[in-house]
Amino acid sequence: GVAESMTAVLKLASGALSDRFATRKLPAILGYALAAIARPLYALAGTAFGVFGLRVMDRMGKALRSAPRDALLSESVPASQRGTAFGVHRSMDHAGAVIGPLLAYALIAGGADLQHVLLWALVPGLLCVALATQIVEIKPQLVTATATARNWRWRSLPRPFQRYLIALAVFSLGNSSNMFLLLRARDLGLSVSQSLLCWALMAAIATLLTTPFGALSDRIGRKPLLVAGWLSYALLYVSFAFASSTIAPLIAMFCGMGLISAATEGVEKALVADVLDPAQKGSAFGWFYLASGLPLLPASWLFGEIWERASPIAAFSASAACAASAALLMAFWVPIKRVR
Numbered sequence: 526g527v528a529e530s531m532t533a534v535l536k537l538a539s540g541a542l543s544d545r546f547a548t549r550k551l552p553a554i555l556g557y558a559l560a561a562i563a564r565p566l567y568a569l570a571g572t573a574f575g576v577f578g579l580r581v582m583d584r585m586g587k588a589l590r591s592a593p594r595d596a597l598l599s600e601s602v603p604a605s606q607r608g609t610a611f612g613v614h615r616s617m618d619h620a621g622a623v624i625g626p627l628l629a630y631a632l633i634a635g636g637a638d639l640q641h642v643l644l645w646a647l648v649p650g651l652l653c654v655a656l657a658t659q660i661v662e663i664k665p666q667l668v669t670a671t672a673t674a675r676n677w678r679w680r681s682l683p684r685p686f687q688r689y690l691i692a693l694a695v696f697s698l699g700n701s702s703n704m705f706l707l708l709r710a711r712d713l714g715l716s717v718s719q720s721l722l723c724w725a726l727m728a729a730i731a732t733l734l735t736t737p738f739g740a741l742s743d744r745i746g747r748k749p750l751l752v753a754g755w756l757s758y759a760l761l762y763v764s765f766a767f768a769s770s771t772i773a774p775l776i777a778m779f780c781g782m783g784l785i786s787a788a789t790e791g792v793e794k795a796l797v798a799d800v801l802d803p804a805q806k807g808s809a810f811g812w813f814y815l816a817s818g819l820p821l822l823p824a825s826w827l828f829g830e831i832w833e834r835a836s837p838i839a840a841f842s843a844s845a846a847c848a849a850s851a852a853l854l855m856a857f858w859v860p861i862k863r864v865r
Contacts, residue, residue: 530818530822531581532585532818533814533818533819534819535585535589536818537811538592539552539556539591540677540806540807540809540812541808542614542805543593544596544808547582547832548602549593550593551591552590553597554658556587556589556591557586558615559583559586560586560650561654563579563580563582563653564646565644565645565646568644569604574815578822583809589618592813592865593815595808597799599795599798599802603693607743608791609801610743610795611739612792614791615735615786615791616731619732623729651779677811678743682798682801685859685860686797686800686812688854688859689800689861690816691816693813693851694782696847696852697818697821698823699762699843699845700820701828702821702824702825703842705828705832707723707780710723710775713775714770715775719861723775723779724779726776726783728777730784734787737793738787742795746857747793750789750792751789751796751852753788755848755849756852757788758789758845759848761782761785761843762841762848763841765841766837766841766842767838782830794813799861800861803850831843
């Protein structure tokens, strides 16, 4: 949470600079390179402080690349395919989250220790950087320094987009770490292997369905999917609050979380590209990551505090209330038009 929150402001700065210098590719490559270097170094860390420092370095790489990469992605496809494009991107991200641990498991099963597994992470990291250098960039519209200095500021953003960011921040305040879902499952009697199965199912469903949901948003608009997804999140968290120790419903709830992720993650980003001018897209994605990333630390901290001081039911209910509030704001307060 600390690492994510610390880098939220850097994401805004990186996006604004990509607008200023009219380049998305270079900061994206540098961001991937920083992460590729940081992750194998975990194997050499000898203290908890060293691990924390590398985690921050890794997140800084993500912060440097995220907004320019998303702007680059939005500029590489027609407006009518943005939802599909961001859906494919999120699907690949989820697929990596499934394949990576499986490869790590295979290495350990083959006799490798954890240190060597971490060192092997250098290989996909360098491959990612090499692939990023081959991207053909469509240059965004050049703007003057004065215009750029104005474009990244909050008051220069369109009013509908400002309202969307506020609704997103409210949702993020209730979007605590998914680790709490595993903790809840363990408290209700699931074994470690059953919990891992639930996690794998959640990631697999998100991998398979994020692209179709993104394509659906190209046809019917982003807003209906976001409202439905955030309301479903609220209902599912209420279900986690009052869940029993029966295995089948718990597995179904984890599948539901994967479905919600598929319906919202790519769509949230595609909406950003819909409402901003090309010269502001880097800054817009920076603001998106600020609104969605900055609340993550208080979200998980408050969730844990409520869990310990009151009960898991109260914690999940509070998160559900945030999600429901965000859905209502999105439905009745955020005037987003169809894809253009």
